[in-house]
Amino acid sequence: xxxxxxxxxxxxxxxxxxxxxxxxxxxxxxxxxxxxxxxxxxxxxxxxxxxxxxxxxxxxxxxxxxxxxxxxxxxxxxxxxxxxxxxxxxxxxxxxxxxxxxxxxxxxxxxxxxxxxxxxxxxxxxxxxxxxxxxxxxxxxxxxx
Numbered sequence: 001x002x003x004x005x006x007x008x009x010x011x012x013x014x015x016x017x018x019x020x021x022x023x024x025x026x027x028x029x030x031x032x033x034x035x036x037x038x039x040x041x042x043x044x045x046x047x048x049x050x051x052x053x054x055x056x057x058x059x060x061x062x063x064x065x066x067x068x069x070x071x072x073x074x075x076x077x078x079x080x081x082x083x084x085x086x087x088x089x090x091x092x093x094x095x096x097x098x099x100x101x102x103x104x105x106x107x108x109x110x111x112x113x114x115x116x117x118x119x120x121x122x123x124x125x126x127x128x129x130x131x132x133x134x135x136x137x138x139x140x141x142x143x144x145x
Contacts, residue, residue: 019048031110040101046086054121061105
């Protein structure tokens with residue numbers, strides 16, 4: 001009986017440790033050309049510590065997470081982020097002019113009004129796919145369309 005209880009507990013542990021990640025306000029701007037990169041934005045909140053270790057979408061050959069660093073002279077530049085740490089209960093926002101998801105090698109131009117799937121790969125929570133609406137080229141976010 002002790003062996004059976006131990007096996008049930010061992011099987012349940014991976015699920016008990018699995019993080020729940022909420023994605024809010026996903027969106028992307030319409031792109032000018034398929035030959036130019038586009039950007040996607042969203043907010044992530046996890047109930048447990050986790051890490052985003054990859055992002056994919058069928059509309060781009062590659063998705064890179066980019067942060068923004070500003071030097072002492074006030075000049076900002078994009079820097080690649082290989083893995084993004086998520087602290088429990090602390091929202092992480094990808095927004096214009098700040099951290100963003102760069103959609104490289106677009107398979108086609110992103111048109112206003114369409115949607116595309118974006119899959120986040122998390123170390124603990126696994127894969128999470130969200131539907132991303134494409135807003136106008138001048139959009140500043142879902143509320144500021």
